[in-house]
Every structure is written in structure tokens, then in C-alpha cells.
Amino acid sequence: MHSAPPSGAFDGLTQVFEVLLVQPLDHHAHERSDDLSESYRRDVCKRRRAPDAPTGMGKRRTLQQMSRPQKELAAMETYHALTQIARSGQPTADKADQHAIAAIEAKAAEPEPDEPPAAIVNQTLEELAREGARRMLERALAVEVDEFLGRPRYERRLLAEHGYRNGYGRPRAVAIGTWPVEVRAPRIRDLPEDAEPFHSSILPRRRMLSAETQRLFARLYLEGLSSGDFEAAFRELLGEYATLSSSTILRLKEEWASEYAAWRVRPLTARYAYIWSDGIYLGAGLEPENSCLLVVVGAREDGHKELLAMELGYRENTESWAGVLRGLRARGLGAPLLACGDGALGLWAALDEVFPTTRHQRCWNHRVLNALDKVPKRLWPDIRRRLREVWSAESRAECELRRDGLLRWLEAHGQLAAADTVRRDWESFVTFYDFPAEHWIHLRTSNPIESVFAGVRLRTDVAKRMRRRENALYLVFKIAQRLEHSWRPLNGGLTVMTLLLGGARFVDGVYVPQPAEVSAA
Template identity: 25%
Template sequence: MEIISEAAMAAMRMPRFEDGCINLQELIRQLAESVVNEIMDAEADQMCAAQKNTRNGYRERKLKTCVGTLTLKVPKLRSGSFFPEDVIERYQRVDRALVAAVAEMYATGTSTRKVQKIAEKLGVDRLSKDQVSAIAQSLDADVDELLSRDLSAIRMPYLWLDATYVKCRRDGRVASTAVVTAIGSDEEGWRRVLGISVVDTESYDSWKGFLATIRKRGVHGAELVVSDAHEGLKRAIAEEFQGAAWQRCVVHLTRDCVREAKTWQLKRRVAKIVAPVFRAKDAGVVRCAYHLACEMLEECCPKAAAIMEEAEVDALAYLDFPCSHWKRLRTNNVEERTNREIKRRSRVVQVFPSVRSLERLAGAVMCEEDELWSDKRYFAESKIAELYDEKRAKQKPQPPTPEQEEELRLIAKKAIEASLELADELEAA
């Protein structure tokens, strides 16, 4: 009520038409926006008081209503999250993206029966051309805003890069099309979507152009880039992020080793030898376990051993960073989870009628992910600060003595043998 009283007293600031008459619709829109934002502020303050938490700024969301578009300022918290689900839906963008993709299938002549089946899965009975146009324009604006925002204000020490493949019609034929994405963690520990693009193939030129676009938008301060071992991607990373270390995803490395085994029994053994190597929390144990795994693989699968030996420097690059970061740096899981979301949504459409429709859906998924990440840090504030600790940077690891190395090797051997014994017990059961 206080907001309404203040608005009545500020008549000179009321929205008016050119002829001087008050624009009642705009006035109602402003009042509704103010009331909803005040309610969210009050609820966030109550939550902070109950949980001994603090506020951490806002993130904006648009909400279309019968009186116009409201700009909602959703409060952010230092820890945990606050979201007014009774005011706005979390996943509106993706649903609208699927609707727009299905509508475009109609426009490009896909069989009516197939489109109707897909529309039924979405709960869509009927769409007008005006509705399709409005949905598409709204989604395109959100995606364009995400992919054009300036990234130069803060350092981005960690980057994850990957691609996933979706069927899309290109030049009159259906082809497997790569959706390449980049995710970063800034110096305050927040994850951010850095870029997304749809390319015909995952080549050096494609990755080079994609990474160059990200650099132009201000990404700087990269210290480690995590990805799989695609040769074109490795080359593009080396050229665009000179001075940054490259971490080969250990999950992909394990898969590469398992692929060299010919029987399922040998595949299981190779996996159980390699997997424990990266679970250790001591750098010395990890290195000893890695060398021991190479020796054990040499006896049962020489090709897998050759892959491990060649990949040692890149697979263990994460050991040069704070121990509390290792779990998130040694794999590309953050990208894998995002790719699964793109796949899950795209599975409904099956074959995208155009590159633009695929860009729209993938971009909407990334918009959603970026918003969800704004609720929770990927690295705690105290943990990310370890990366920039000058004392840690000056400390150089000392090589272990022969006695220490023997002790570390014994620990590593026990870990690998325990993994193999557990696998044997599970198989016997």
C-alpha cells in the first residue's frame, strides 16, 4: 500500500501520452513490477534472517503479462538459492524453444503426422503464426544477449570446452551437426556460459573461429583449459589461450584405454586399473599410481598402456592447481551434464528442420543453465582464493626421496588392487 501511496504523490513522474494524459496501462505495469519486486525482497530478507545468510545482488528476468513486460529483480544469496516459483517458471525458455522448433517443422514441410506426435508430447494443441513469431523473437533476444555480453570485467581462470552432435537438416539433407559450447569459472567461483555455436564439423577451423569469438568478448586470465583430446581443438586452444595449461579429461582418457581392450573381461580390468589413479588426494600418490597403472596395463593391454604413457603430462596437469579444485578440473563433467540437457530436449524434435532452430533450442538450454548457476558458486569463495595465493604459487614441489617414493608406490598399489578385488567380488556375486 505504501508503494501505491508514493506513486499517487509522484503524479508528475507518472507515464503520460504525448497529449499529457496519463498512460494507465504503463502505470499499472510499473506498480505491478514494483509490488512484485518488493515482495521478493521481503521474502529473501526473511530467508536470510532464518538461515543466517546474506544477500548478493540481483539477476533480472522478464515476465510477460497482460499489462506489459515486467522486469523482475530476483534476489541472489551468498549461499543457497532463492527463486519465486509462484511468480515465474524456472524452465520457461526451454519449453518455448521446443514449441518454436516444432512450429518451424510445420513451416518447412515435415510430415504432419510426425509433427503432431511431437507436439502432443509437449502438450501443444494449436499454434498461430503470430504466436510462433513472438516466441521465436523472444528466444532469439535472450540467446543474443547471452552470447554478446562483455566478459572483460573479470578473469576466467578455468575453461571447459566440448561438443555434442544432433541431427539437423543442412543443404537439403539430414546431417550430424556439432553444437560446440564453452563454460568458464570466474575468479570469484561462479560458472558462466561463455559461448555456443553450431558448426558442420568439429574441426580446427571451427574451434579456432569459436575460441577467437570468445576472446574478442573479453575472456582473459585463463590458467587451465579442460577438454577431450581432439587434435583440432588442442591446436586451437594452444593458439588462442597461450600460456594456459591443457587438461585432458580423465574420463575420456579412461574410455580411450578401455576401447583398446578386445574382450569385455579385459575392458573391465583396464577400467578398474585406470580409475583409481585419479581418486587419490595426494599428488605423489597420483603420480606413482599412474606409473604403476602403465606397468600393469603393459602386461594385459599394451595399446592402452601406450595411450596412458603418451598422455601423462596432459592427464596430470590438474595436479599443479590447488588440491581442493582437483575434482572439478580433472574431468569435463560440467560440459557433459550440459550436453545431456541439450540431448534430452533435442530428442523430442529428433531432426531439426534448420540450423537456426537448433541454435535457438541449444541457446535456450544454455540460458537456463547460466541462470541456474547464478544461484550457487562452483568453487567456494575461500577455495577459489587459493588459486591466487602467492605463497602457494612460490612453493615448488620437492621430488620424493627413494624411501618416500617406495611408500607412495605401496599406497598406490593397494588402491589399484582394492579396485580389482571389488570388481571380482561384484562379478562373483
């Protein structure tokens, strides 16, 4: 395979090499020349070697009439001819050729560097990759045109046939992966009026982004890149003149809306021992202000957590929660053994209506916050420590003893409102003692949801630009769906979950065999 002319030869050479200066020499031109007819090649040589053609500008005018394959073939022949002249030392009268020969000799005399700079190597590799991608894409487009017309290039069409190639359209920057590649789509003319026009399936009209690049921009949006920042990112990836409007990103998010619509009606075939529920306020421009996302997370029989529902609603509204729970029941969710959540939710009345056998466990973190709200700030460290000692007791009896001690301490310090807060709804705060001790860390608080949505809140706090509730919903859904794979499973493994779902009884977190099991043993 021939090598390209030295860059110094471009300075004094004629239009042939000026063409190469704009478009790099196609190293496979000599291979493509075999596809040209003999008369085609004779025409190239005749144009370049015309005896009446003057040097300099005369050659330019002649070469401007030639097609790109003709110019490449002529350039290859010119270069090798000049190389032979330079090596043989034969004189020539053409000043441009003399300058070119001098440049070739000077280039040949330069010592080869031991190791080219890393930047040049990297640039060369990227250029080679882009050029290879461009050629492959153009060849695929050429084959697509051949199949559409039913005949290969340079084959004469029959009189009854319609349609012929009509050059190429304007160059388009297309992202292949993250590489901007400039290609020209072929055009076809003279088709019958009733014929289907040619539209490339490989390079659709108005398409600039590959599927991989579209997924990349969607991922960047989920990671915190705002719509207005996409223009700069798009130019960085695809070139200086590339443009990408915010509306393009909004169109990409339409895919999330369709994914959410399919996800929210999917059937629930697994068994779920526990559910956690909470209302999440995102502070991302949702309207009205008291609306939020009603979220339900379930624990499957294998111990892994799963996002079950995410709907727009009102946190304290019983009917909003009842609608969410009815939807879960219609999709196949059986009554969970235990539901965990904040006491201020309208969830509990909705649970009694939809799943009356499900037991309730209130969140201890919310109870601590409610108690702190009733005491002076100087007592906060003591209240936090004493309440933690209460709910971390290893048995229900010990928990109630510590509770009584805390109540006496609060009353002695005149904090009667805080004491009433601790007493209120006590039974719903100690339900977890009737479930496996391995699961207590997951059941005493609503942290399974709080920890999940910590990343969601971080993301939405960075971009407080949502003006429609639905857009915020789709965004949070995609973030939560991505984070779901990293959620911590329940302690105890499959064995504990199998016992629990099989109807086993637990007292203070310890499995208690049934009388029939004891007698059988």
C-alpha cells in the first residue's frame, strides 16, 4: 500500500495536492481504480497530461472539472511520478514541480523520531478510528442504495427502469458512539410518482445522535447535568458546530414516561412480607406545594427490596393512599405481614380498609423528632440517648421498663408534652418484637425509604427546575430504578424469610416452634 505524500509537498504543488490538503488522501484509491472503466482512467490521464494545458492555473481549471475519484487517482499518479523524478535527479521545467521535489527530498532527509509524541499518537488513532467509521458507514449507505435501485454502481439501467444516483447531500455530523463522523447521505432521482421515496434506514433524516449517545445524555441528565448545560457537552463531544437544544433533551425524556406507564401496571407475582411507605417532598418546583410522591417499597420472599409504587398524591390524605394500595392489590399484591411508616400518614386508615390483616409499625425516627419538638434544645442530647435506649432493648418487657424510666425523667423535668408524645400509640411502636430479630434494624424506622431517596433528593436539589409534577415523577422514577440494584437486602437470608412467610411465630425476635413441631421432634 502506498504512503501519503509528505506534508511539505503541498506548498508548491498544483491543484491536485491542494485537493488533498482539504481532504486527506484516500489510501485505497489505487484499489478503487480497478472499478473504473479503462476509458474512465484514460480520461483522467488525458485531462492531466493534455499537451495544450498550461502549467499552474491551467491545471487548476482542468482539475476542477474532475470528480473526487478522478482527483484522487490523478493525485496518486502525480505523487509517484514526482517521487521517481526526485530519486532519479532528472531536471524539470515546472517550478511548482521543482518546489515539490525539493520538499520531498527535504522530507526524506529528516531523521525519523524514535518515539512520536503521545498527543500525536492519540490524535492519529482517533483520526484513524473516525475515518474507518466514516468509510464503513458510506459503504453501508452505498449498498443500501444498490439494493433500493436493484443494480450496482456504474451499471447502466434499462429503459424500463427508473431512478438513478444523484450525488450526495450536504455533509452531516453523526455521532457514532461518542465520535463525530461527517458523512454525506446519497440521493436518488427520477423515481416514478407512485414509487416509495428513498429513506435510509441506516442514517435516518435529521438524526445526529446514535442510540448509545442518546443513552449517554439521558444518563448525564440523571446524574445532574441540567438541560441548559447540554449544549456545551454536545459541542465537546461532537464538534464546535454541533448544537443541541433543551427541547431535544425533553424529547429524550418521553421515553421515561412510556417506561413509567408500563412499570406502574406490571403484575406483582412475588410474595412480600413487609412494605415501607412514605410521602417524599422533593422541593423541585412541584405544584401545588402540599403534593408529593407516595412511595411504597416491598421486601420479597428472597429478602431483596423492590420499588412497588410511586404515585403523585397527598401525604396526609387517606384516599390518596387507599388509591395506591388498591392499585397494588389489583396488580397481585397480597396482604403484607407488616407495614412500616410515619405516624402522620393517612396510610394507616387506608391499610385498615384495603389490607385489614396487615399489622402496623410506626417509625421511631419520627417519634424522636416529635419528642424533640416538645423540649428545650438543651435537653436534645439526653432525649435522643434515652429514646435510643428504649427502642434498642432486646425484649419488649425491657423496652417498656426503659420507657417508664424515661417518662418519670420527663415528668421530673416538667416536660409533660414530651411524655404524652412518648405514650401516644405505644403499641404500634413495639410491633417489631413479634418479628425476627434479624429484621429489627429494617423495621423500627422508615430508613429503607429515607436512605433510598437521599440520592434522589440530592439529584433534585441540584436541579430545581421542574415545573410540572409529571416531569419530576419520571425523573425520580428513573433515578430510583437505577439505585434499586444497590439496595441492601434484609438480614437473615432466605431461611428466616421462609419461616416468616410460612406462618412461624416469633417472640422478642426469637422463633418459637409450634406444639405440633415440638411433638414431632
